[in-house]
Amino acid sequence: MTTNEDKTPNTRIKYMDGTTDEVCVTMWQRCQAETHAKAKGWGNLMDAAVKFNTYSAYVRCRQIGATTLPFEQWADTVISVEDMTNDAAADSDDTAPAYDGTALLAATPDSNGMADTPDFLSNGTQEATAN
Numbered sequence: 379m380t381t382n383e384d385k386t387p388n389t390r391i392k393y394m395d396g397t398t399d400e401v402c403v404t405m406w407q408r409c410q411a412e413t414h415a416k417a418k419g420w421g422n423l424m425d426a427a428v429k430f431n432t433y434s435a436y437v438r439c440r441q442i443g444a445t446t447l448p449f450e451q452w453a454d455t456v457i458s459v460e461d462m463t464n465d466a467a468a469d470s471d472d473t474a475p476a477y478d479g480t481a482l483l484a485a486t487p488d489s490n491g492m493a494d495t496p497d498f499l500s501n502g503t504q505e506a507t508a509n
Contacts, residue, residue, distance in 0.1 A: 390462050391439070393455050394456070395455060401463065403438050411430045411431075415429065428459075
């Protein structure tokens with residue numbers, strides 16, 4: 379695995395040849411991807427999320443000199459572009475308290491008789507409604 383820069387990497391790129399790059403994709407690269415996508419007619423983010431993420435990583439790789447290939451040729455060498463902030467290791471937080479099974483209490487009404495959250499639990503037991 380290669381880290382191609384001194385910024386904290388947040389994106390892992392896996393290539394067909396078995397190598398990987400870890401780069402820091404910033405908001406600037408994401409904005410560049412959005413501008414490029416509009417010019418190319420990719421549609422909105424929901425229509426082309428993979429292309430947006432891939433192009434953002436590509437812009438960063440071009441910026442730091444990790445590639446000189448045109449986007450389509452570079453993308454043809456890529457297996458995946460992954461957000462490292464969603465890695466399983468990063469998601470595990472051993473300091474978070476485990477749920478101990480006690481029931482949630484109903485919300486306490488304010489001075490107007492309105493609760494700040496829906497009243498779906500009462501006296502420690504779940505109430506079912508037939509709506």
